[in-house]
Amino acid sequence: MNPLFKSRGIIVSCQAYPGDPMYDESSMLNMARAAEQGGAIGIRANGERDIRNIARNVSIPVIGLIKRNIPGSEIYITPAWEDAEAIIAAGAKIVAMDVTMREHRNEIVRHMIHNIHACGALVMADVSTLEEGIMAERLGADYVSTTLSGYTSYSLQLEGPDIALVAKLCKRLEVPVIAEGRIWTPEDAVKALEAGAEYVVVGSAITRPEQITARFAQQALTYLMQGKAASR
Numbered sequence: 001m002n003p004l005f006k007s008r009g010i011i012v013s014c015q016a017y018p019g020d021p022m023y024d025e026s027s028m029l030n031m032a033r034a035a036e037q038g039g040a041i042g043i044r045a046n047g048e049r050d051i052r053n054i055a056r057n058v059s060i061p062v063i064g065l066i067k068r069n070i071p072g073s074e075i076y077i078t079p080a081w082e083d084a085e086a087i088i089a090a091g092a093k094i095v096a097m098d099v100t101m102r103e104h105r106n107e108i109v110r111h112m113i114h115n116i117h118a119c120g121a122l123v124m125a126d127v128s129t130l131e132e133g134i135m136a137e138r139l140g141a142d143y144v145s146t147t148l149s150g151y152t153s154y155s156l157q158l159e160g161p162d163i164a165l166v167a168k169l170c171k172r173l174e175v176p177v178i179a180e181g182r183i184w185t186p187e188d189a190v191k192a193l194e195a196g197a198e199y200v201v202v203g204s205a206i207t208r209p210e211q212i213t214a215r216f217a218q219q220a221l222t223y224l225m226q227g228k229a230a231s232r
């Protein structure tokens with residue numbers, strides 16, 4: 001087990017974007033504080049401002065990423081070394097980065113991982129398939145996460161979490177596997193742990209109230225429409 005985290009368990013992804021109601025100085029910090037109070041063993045955060053605020057104010061490890069679009073590239077999670085450098089300077093102990101095979105970036109990724117390690121930080125590789133997980137481990141990643149399953153054109157497009165990918169990665173890899181993406185319920189999280197995940201990242205289900213509300217509203221609307229149809 002990796003000594004950074006105190007045990008296996010839940011990591012809460014606290015992310016909001018410009019334009020979101022929760023995108024201000026304090027909302028994601030308060031989300032992270034609440035997550036720690038609730039028993040999370042780590043936080044995943046996006047952007048220098050939130051990483052810095054959270055790393056200074058919680059005592060559990062922070063996984064940092066910078067989402068940024070580079071013209072002509074599909075890679076948007078920590079695409080370059082300068083992003084990783086900023087993440088580490090902001091206080092993250094782990095850098096999350098895209099390690100998919102969408103573009104021929106092995107040398108860039110190898111170089112980024114080398115430099116991140118040289119700074120004393122660790123790497124969480126966000127992948128979408130088993131092959132990418134194997135490659136990420138070969139390139140030196142310290143953790144492999146299913147974050148991007150369903151978000152590359154060639155990966156499985158599931159409505160729920162990709163538990164089968166978690167199981168396959170756990171069978172093949174030495175490094176800890178993290179389940180991430182569309183974990184909506186505590187039962188989903190337990191399934192991921194049963195499949196062998198060391199850690200489970202939960203994002204939207206905890207920290208995106210607009211999405212949580214939309215799910216309630218949608219289900220209520222469906223029910224009400226069915227009710228109307230039945231009573232006609």
Ligand SMILES: CC(=O)N[C@H](C=O)[C@@H](O)[C@H](O)[C@H](O)COP(=O)(O)O
Nearest residue numbers: 013147151181182183202203204205
């Ligand atoms: C695909 C992508 O860009 N995922 C991002 C990665 O940092 C976040 O937008 C997700 O919220 C995070 O992965 C947690 O997933 P979920 O919100 O489904 O629990």
